[in-house]
Amino acid sequence: MxxxxxxxxxxxxxxxxxxxxxxxxxxxxxxxxxxxxxxxxxxxxxxxxxxxMPVYLATKQVENRQIQVIDETGWFAPKFENNENYTFIPVALDLEAAKENLRKSSGDALLYIPKTQLSVPDKAIIYSDNPPTLNLTGYISNVMNREIEKHKLAAEIRKEILQVSPEAEASSDSSKEDLMSETILKNIKTDVELTSIKLNEGGTEQKSYTxxxxxxxxxxxxxxxxxxxxxxxxxxxxxxxxxxxxxxxxxxxxxxxxxxxxxxxxxxxxxxxxxxxxxxxxxxxxxxxxxxxxxxQFGRSEPTALIKTNDMQQGATEIAAPQAEQKTNVxxxxxxxxxxxxxxxxxxxxxxxxxxxxxxxxxxxxxxxxxxxxxxxxxxxxxxxxxxxxxxxxxxxxxxxxxxxxxxxxxxxxxxxxxxxxxxxxxxxxxxxxxxxxxxxxxxxxxxxxxxxxxxxxxxxxxxxxxxxxxxxxxxxx
Amino acid sequence: MAILSANQVTKRFGDFTALNQVSLEVQEQSIFGLLGPNGAGKTTLIRIINQITGPDEGSVMYKGRPLNPADTAFIGYLPEERGLYKKMGVGEQAIYLAQLKGLSKHEALKRLKKWFEKFEIQDWWNKKVEELSKGMQQKVQFIVTVVHEPSLLIFDEPFSGFDPINVNLLRDEILELRKNGASIIFSTHNMSSVEELCDDIVLINKSNKILDGNVKEIRRQHFDNTYRLHYRGYNDSLGSLLPSGFEVVKSSMDDELHNAIVRLPKGTHSGELLKVLLPHLEIASFTEVIPSMNEIFISKVNAVNANSILES
Structure with a gap:
């Protein structure tokens, strides 16, 4: 050639x-x-x-999923409400045992909320065979955010009352609320970090990054x-x-x-x-x-709804709860x-x-x-x-x-x-x-x-x- | 002077030799016939002149210097198998092809408009090629071949697919092109058009040149002392009147006239035939029979093929 x-x-x-x-x-x-x-x-x-389509399907749930919960903080477990899609079951095992146990006990996912030493508990990990649906992660972080915010709010208000008590009696309730909502809202805003970890056959785990x-x-x-x-x-x-x-x-x-x-x-x-x-x-x-x-359904991080938290002791306060924020976090x-x-x-x-x-x-x-x-x-x-x-x-x-x-x-x-x-x-x-x-x-x-x-x-x-x-x-x- | 000359051009495809040491010269402002049976190597030679392929040996000169790629602008080529983009507009396509030959868009448009007017086909401009009949497409293709005013034109069977009226139109255009200074290589199997149009020819058979030269001279050279005569007044066999060596090739009778073709021995003058015949019959006409290009083509090719069979 x-x-x-x-x-x-x-x-x-x-x-x-x-x-x-x-x-x-x-x-x-x-x-x-x-x-x-x-x-x-x-x-x-x-x-x-x-x-x-995947986002749409992820918001649809075909059958009821069992979510086992290890809540080391004790703040959140009772707050998860069962509905037609999810059943939350608190388990009293340590993490490794619970992971071992997950498949045997026909659980679909394991939610682990570790105890933290100094800060508020704002981390959670979901272990599952299949990636959790956006509905589930959205719901969990929602509940957790609300709980944490409630705790923070209570703490802020205690602080507030201690600091401003001399004037507190003079000022009206409504002006106090105004004052609060501005500064406190900023302080209590919470973003729960929800990590999804895939459990594979060997029981080992890898991050969903993959x-x-x-x-x-x-x-x-x-x-x-x-x-x-x-x-x-x-x-x-x-x-x-x-x-x-x-x-x-x-x-x-x-x-x-x-x-x-x-x-x-x-x-x-x-x-x-x-x-x-x-x-x-x-x-x-x-x-x-x-x-x-x-x-x-498809929003990324727009703060959408304002949730009324009526059960707060200090009267009605509106707290911004970024509902969809965590969905696509991972x-x-x-x-x-x-x-x-x-x-x-x-x-x-x-x-x-x-x-x-x-x-x-x-x-x-x-x-x-x-x-x-x-x-x-x-x-x-x-x-x-x-x-x-x-x-x-x-x-x-x-x-x-x-x-x-x-x-x-x-x-x-x-x-x-x-x-x-x-x-x-x-x-x-x-x-x-x-x-x-x-x-x-x-x-x-x-x-x-x-x-x-x-x-x-x-x-x-x-x-x-x-x-x-x-x-x-x-x-x-x- | 020769506008184009090929010197000892050889082209091989693997073991097959498509052209073997072929030389030719195309004179300026002449029509040059490129003749040969199918598969003789004509298309290969045309492709070498168009620089579609290159020769393995030998060279091609344009106006005395080696052919180079920029020379494609001076050459116009109408291949035997016509073809245009079917889905493309006629005008758009003509401009594109003219631009590929080096014309500016503006110049191409101006010249094409002139040609379309001349052929009275202006209303085809915006049509798609597939909407035109085959003959119409050929006209468009002819225009595209000549629009850049090439000094050397190569027409491969230009008349095929045209009706007699359009054949005339085309022939006149070709003659007009020559008059305006173009040289034309004309490849065809139609030998009567060769006699009518060509100045010189080359005959290629099985990759080899077997004949070349001026058409009239070639025919003259192949004249074998044969005459045709029409006569009346003698109803017996003509052969009995003729001396030995004279041969009646053909005889027939139509209306009242006898018709005969007689071949004379080499070196014999036509007067000797007349001298023998005149006492016996009345001659209506007497002409020498110059062989047609068709006859020369067939006899030449057959002779070479017979030789090659003998050799093998």
């Missing part, structure tokens, strides 16, 4: 101009298509539904996977279209086949990026709209712990790099066949590494720094998907860097191979092409 240099440089000064013209055509004809517009509208609706990492990694890698497939297939179809239309011979009498191929790959990439950008914008707008319309905390600049820049890099790597191969396949039904035999080697990466992605999340994860995130054919699974868990920078360099080299190599197949394939008709034939084409001189 003769290694001729990749024709990135071209003596024709108008070459860049021509590539730009090709990119523009590829982009505009696709963006103007009805299917593009329909997908741009449907995509956000689907994505918003994907976002909303789930957030997993979700982040999988979402990003699925996006890359989809992008490569959807838009790679568009490149392939575009090449087949030009070939069967026979326009390709006219075009390559004006531009180099390599320019046409790259123009098409880049043009389609821009279409894809445009589509994703529009999806992100529309989805955000849609979700924001829904959050505004149904703040109770997830947000986990998300906070992800290194976002690294994640996002890596995402964009592997997103584009992975697409370019595969885009060239898709173009080569398109050039080798006369119609889309013939693509099957050549699609296999492209789809296998991609589908394989998506399948192993699920085991990668369990061992994100194991040897399998490490190697698959270095091989250019699998690295775009696998690296995105790993990055939320934290990957050494040298590995990310090496993987990026290898991806660039992989892209240069596949593009070189693909362009050699492409330039012969686009002008070859009515031939049953096999791998041996492709190998021959690769060795032809330009």
């Amino acid at each position: 003769q290694l001729t240099p990749i024709p990135f440089s071209n003596p024709d000064p108008s070459a860049m101009n021509k590539i730009f013209l090709i990119i523009k055509r590829e982009y505009l004809t696709r963006v103007k298509k009805r299917s593009f517009i329909v997908m741009t509208i449907l995509g956000p609706i689907l994505m918003a539904a994907l976002f909303i 789930e957030a990492y997993m979700i982040a990694g999988l979402v990003f890698s699925i996006m890359i996977y989809m992008f490569i497939f959807i838009f790679g297939a568009q490149v392939m179809r575009g090449v087949i279209e030009e070939k069967t239309n026979r326009i390709v011979e006219v075009i390559v009498s004006s531009v180099k086949p390599f320019q046409l191929m790259m123009g098409k790959i880049v043009g389609v990439a821009m279409v894809g990026l445009t589509q994703f950008l529009l999806w992100i914008i529309f989805t955000s707008v849609l979700i924001f709209g829904i959050q505004q319309a149904f703040p109770d 997830v947000l905390e986990a998300i906070d712990s992800i290194n976002f600049p690294v994640l996002l820049s890596a995402f964009i890099f592997f997103f584009v790099g992975g697409y370019l790597l595969y885009g060239a191969l898709f173009a080569a396949i398109g050039s080798a066949v006369d119609n889309e039904t013939d693509t099957q035999q050549f699609m296999l080697p492209i789809t296998i590494p991609l589908i394989f990466s998506m399948i192993v992605a699920q085991s990668i999340v369990n061992d994100p720094n194991g040897p399998l994860a490490m190697w698959l995130s270095m091989i250019p054919l699998t690295s775009p998907v696998i690296m995105m699974v790993r990055i939320p868990f934290g990957v050494p920078y040298w590995q990310i860097g090496l993987s990026m360099v290898l991806l660039i080299l992989g892209f240069l190599f596949t593009t070189w191979v693909a362009s050699r197949i492409y330039r012969t394939g686009i002008l070859m008709y009515g031939k049953k092409v096999n791998y041996k034939e492709l190998w021959k084409w690769m060795r032809y001189r330009g």
